[in-house]
Amino acid sequence: MRKILAAAAAVAMATVGLTACGGDNGSTGSSGGSTSIHITIKNGTVTPSGDRVKAKVDKPITLDIDADSSGQIHVHSSPEQHIDFPKGHSTKKLVIKKPGIIDVEDHALDKVIVQLEVS
Numbered sequence: 001m002r003k004i005l006a007a008a009a010a011v012a013m014a015t016v017g018l019t020a021c022g023g024d025n026g027s028t029g030s031s032g033g034s035t036s037i038h039i040t041i042k043n044g045t046v047t048p049s050g051d052r053v054k055a056k057v058d059k060p061i062t063l064d065i066d067a068d069s070s071g072q073i074h075v076h077s078s079p080e081q082h083i084d085f086p087k088g089h090s091t092k093k094l095v096i097k098k099p100g101i102i103d104v105e106d107h108a109l110d111k112v113i114v115q116l117e118v119s
Helices: 002-010
Strands: 035-042 045-047 051-055 060-067 071-075 081-085 088-095 100-106 111-118
Touching: 035 051, 035 111, 045 111, 060 071, 060 081, 081 088
Parallel strands: 035 060, 051 111
Antiparallel strands: 035 045, 060 088, 071 081, 071 100, 100 111
């Protein structure tokens, strides 16, 4: 978990437009601005797995993704967002416009990655 937090902090400034859902459990930085979440998808499993992550309305959320195959992340925000990602490493950004608890899931695996607690 500490490795995930350190890696997430290191890539917080990368940018790519996307659509999806998310939150903060202490493993990401959410104070004052952006939130960063490191996601690993490998052998049909995804980490984190349902962690609650704090985020702010209209502040960027960075998803640092390492995946063994391409796929799509679904963000249950309003409006909903879908984030396509390639095999390998990628960094995507999203912004949530309304407060609430937003599930972010791996579309193919149908698994919740994080719950964004947006305020």
